[in-house]
Amino acid sequence: MAFTVFFVSAWLIVSIFTIIPKRLTLIENTFIFLTTSVISINWTWIINEELKYVKITEDPANYAGFLFFRSVIIPTLLMVQLNLYSASSSTIKKGLVIAASVICLLLLTISSRVLDISTYKDWNLGFDTVYYVFLHFFSIGVWKIIRKFTHIEVKHS
């Protein structure tokens, strides 16, 4: 069940990314995907495997669900969030985009606990919330740095 839920979620978020109008260039989107992937992978490893604050399932199918969440859903959702964020005209809309994206991640995190992918040891949902909010501002920061320091020229054919 967990595998199916997270596979479908991954498919859904990738599909949403595919169909939304892109405000970021391919290069910028790639930067966001790669940097947030690195953070997501390292963070989960340190929290789960090194500090053992969260126990991850040893069931192979459920573990595959965890991998989809960590390596596909989180970075893709952050790309979606950033494309919508940059298209938002007001601060309130930008805030709502970030809030909606954080809520999506929290709902998936709760699902991963309900479906026995992860079990909290010395951890709680508040820490996850702080981490997800940080991740969103990190992605915005990365995007602004890329915009500031690069001069991307698009080919016109």
Next chain:
Amino acid sequence: MNFLWQNFDKNEISILILMTIAYALFFVLPFKFKREITWLLMLLGFTIGVFFDFTIGGGLIDFFTLNDTNHYELFDFCYYLIFAPFSYFFIYFYDMFNIHKKTFIFYILLWVIVGVSMQWVFTKLGIVEFQNGYKIPFSFAVFLTTQTFTALYFELIRSRFQVLK
């Protein structure tokens, strides 16, 4: 728990030497790509290294141990940093030799052999230690996937953006 290293010996010294060689070559070669493309290629190589190592080299699958232990150490991070210039050189020479449809497969295969050979060297240096039934021929699948993806991604980028300085 030591986040720096378990024992500072052959594998750590080898990583330092390999990093020095790779990054020295990176700075010696004339920069041909725009700054953001260079960053992108470096980040791509680094992320692919992290992605594969944390997916098949750790967790439930755990096909290999890096630098003496399964714990995350400073030199694990340094090991992933070697993948960054590796990815850059792959595309640097791809562009330099003007690889096209007829030479694409040969170029990928050549780099796959380089990649797998390097991994074999890493096992001899004690940087990587295979376990749980993993054998080095399996790495052909990994490198074929990553090198093909990197080349196709570069083709996509080159078709849309000015990549050269």
